[in-house]
Amino acid sequence: MTTETTPPEALVATGLALLDLHADGVAHIRLNRPEASNGLNIELLKTLHEVIMRVHGDKRVRAVLITGEGRHFCAGGDTHTFLAQGEDLPHYIRVATGYLQLVAAGLIRLNPPVVSAVQGFAAGGGGMGLVCSSDFVVAGESTKFLAGATRVAMVPDAGVSVTLTQLVGFRRAMEILMLNPVIDAAEAKAMGLVTRVVPDAQLMDEAWSLARQLASGAPRALANTKRLLWNGIGAGVEAAMPEENNTQAVLCGTQDALEGLAAVIEKRAPRFTGR
Template sequence: MTEKLIDSGPVLFDLDTDGVATIRLNRPAAANGVTTELLQALHGVVLRCHGDPRVRAVILSGEGPNFCAGGDVRVFASKGEALPDYLREATAWLQLSAAALIQLRAPVIAAVHGFAAGGAGFGLVCAADFVVATESARFMSGAVRVGMAPDAGVSVTLTQLVGLRKAMEILLTNPTLTAAQALQAGLLTKVVPDDRLQDETRTLARTLAACAPQAIAATKRLLWNGVGAALEARLSEEARTVSELSGTADAREGLAAVIERRAPKFTGR
C-alpha cells in the first residue's frame, strides 16, 4: 500500500507501508533540471523524511527519461546580470538538500537512469548512501564545461568516493562516464539492466527498511562523520565560488553554448 503524500509539483513524495519513501524529481520536460522552486521543494520533502519515524529507507529518483541533468540552463541564462544572485540562492538550497540527505537517519538510495549531470544530478548521486544505476545511465559533472565550479559538496564527497586523482580527472576534464565506468571508479553501488531498476532498487530499500533502524542510523552517521567536518567547511566556499564565477563572461558563454549546442569559446574574463 502506497500513501501519496505529494502528488503534484516539482517534487513528488510517497510512502509505502513497509517504510520505503520515494522522492521523485518532477520536471521531466526539462530533464529534471533544477530551479530554486524545485530545490526548495526537495529540501522540504527531505525534512519531512527527517520528521517521520515511519520512514526507514528513501529512494531518490527522477520522472521521465533522466534522473537529473543538473541546473536548468535556460532558466539560468534568462536571469542575465541577476544570475549571480539567483545562483547564490539556488546553490544554498542545493547544498541544504545534499546535507539533509547525508544527515538523514534513514539510508538514501539514488535510482539513476538517463543522465545524472551538473551540480544537482551529479551532486545528489554523491550525497546518496547507495546508487543503483541502469546500464544506459550516464554521469557527468559538467561545471567547468560551462565556466562554473562544482557544488552540492561534490568537491568533498566525490574525492572521498573515488580518490583525489580520479576526482580531479572527472571534475576538470568532464568526461561522460558510462554506468560501467562509474561503477569501476567507485561512484556507484550497483549497475542493473534498464528494465530492472525499479525492482532492484525497491528490493534493496526493503532490505534496509527491515533492519534495526537505530543501528542503521548510527552506522550511517559514523561513516559520514568522517567527511562531515570537511563538507561543512567546504559548502560555503563552494557557494561563494559558484556565485562569483556565474558573473563572468565565460559563464555566460558556457550557458549560451549549451543552449545553442556548440563548443564554448572561453576568454578568461
Template sequence: MTDKLIDSGPVLLDLADDGVARIRLNRPEASNGMNVEFLRALHEAILRCHGEPRVRVVVISGEGPHFCAGGDVRTFASKGEQLPDYLREATAWLQIAVAALNQLTAPVVAAVHGYAAGGGGFGLVCAADFVVAAESAKFMSGAVRVGMAPDAGVSVTLAQLVGLRKAMEILLTNPTLSAADALEIGLLTKVVPDESLEEEALGLARSLAESAPRAIAATKRLVWNGVGAALETRLPEEARVVAELSGTADSREGLAAVLERRPPRFTGK
C-alpha cells in the first residue's frame, strides 16, 4: 500500500509500507526545470520526509524524459534586469532544500534518466547518498556555459566525489558526461539498463530500508560530517556569486544563447 503524502503540484511525494518514500520531480513539460514554485515544493517534500518517522529511505526521480535539466532557463530569461532578485530567492530555496536533503537521517537514492544538468539536476546528483543511472543518462554542470557559477553546494560536493582536478575540468569546460563516464570518475553508484532503472533503484532502496535505521543514520552522518562544515560555509558564498553574476550582460547572453540554440558571445561585461 502507498500513502500519497503530496499528490499534486510540481513535486510529488508518496510513502510505501516498506518505508521507501518517493520524491518525484513533476514538471515534465519543462524537463523538470527549477523555478521558485518548484523549489518551494521540493523543500516541502523533503521536510515532510524529515517529519515522517515511517520513512527509511528516500528515492528521488524525475517525471517525463529527463531527471532535471537544472534551472528553468525560460523563466530566468524572462526576468530581465530583475533576474538577480529572482535568483536570490530561487538559490535560497535550492540551498535549503539541498541542506535538508543532506541532513535527512534516511539515505537518499537518486534514480537518474535523461539529463541531470545545472545546479538543480547535477546538484541533486552530487547531494544524494546513492545514484543509480540509466545507461542513456547524461550529466552536465552547465553554469559557466550561461555566464553563472555552480550552486546547490556543487563547488564542495563535486570535488569530494571526483577529485579537485576532475571537478575543475567539469565545472569550467562543461563536458556532457555519459553514464559510463560518470561512473568511471566516481559520480555514480551504478549504471543499469534504461528499462531496469526503477526496479534497480527501488531494489537498492528496499535493501537499505531493511537495515538498522539508527546505524544507517549514524553512518551517513559520520561520512557527510567530513564535508558538512565546508558545505555550510560555501552555500552563502555560492548564492552571493550566482546573484552577482546573474546581473551581468554575459549571463543574459548565456541564457539567450541557450534559448536560441546558438553559441554564446561573451564580452566580459
C-alpha cells in the first residue's frame, strides 16, 4: 500500500465495523472482530449495514475496499453465539439473516464498485456472501473458501443460492453448497469465484491498487456499468433472500442444526438424525 500524504478521514472510528474515507475517494470498510475471526453476529451485521448506508450517502466515495482485521476475512456466522441461543435460535437467525440480507443487497446496489481483499478463511453465509456480493475479489494465495451451511444442517443465505450459481455455474454451485469442499485460492480463481490471486504479502497492495484504479475512473460510467451487470441477476438475488432467510430460521429449530453447530465447535463429525 502506497504512503498517503493526507490522512484518511475516520467516519466510523470505533465498533465492530470501521470506516475510513481516503483522499482518493476510496472508502475502507474493516470488519473489526478479529478475536472471533470476524464471525457475524447480530451486532456486527447491524453495524456493517449502518456503515454501508453511510457509504451510500456520501457522494465523495468513488470505490469501496472491504477487509477483515486479523487472520481471517470472515469465518461466517458465529457458531458459538448461535449455539448459545438454544431454543431461541430461530428468532436470533431471523434477525441476523435480515441484517445479512440488507448488507448483501446494499453492496450490490452501491454505486461505487466494491473490492474485497480476502485472507485466511471466507466461509459460511457471511464470508461467502460478502465475496459473492462484491464486484471484485482479490485473494491471498493461502486463502480458503467454504460454503458450510449444509454442514450444520442449514441453507445458504446472503443471496448465495443465486450469486454463486451465476459466478461458477449450476453444477459447481451444487457441489460447493451440498458437499462443502474447502476451496483454495487457485481453484477459486479458476472457477470464477475471485478476480485475482496474489502472494499473501502482496494482498493489501494489490487490493488498494485496484480500488484506487476504480476510484480514478469515470464514476457515473462505472456505477451504471455495475448496475447493468447486476440487474441481470439482482432481482433474482433479492427475491431469493427472503426465502433463504425463512428456510434458515425454520431449520435452526431442528435438532440437526444444534448438532451441526456443536460438531463444528467440538471439531467432530456431526450425527444427523433428520429431526
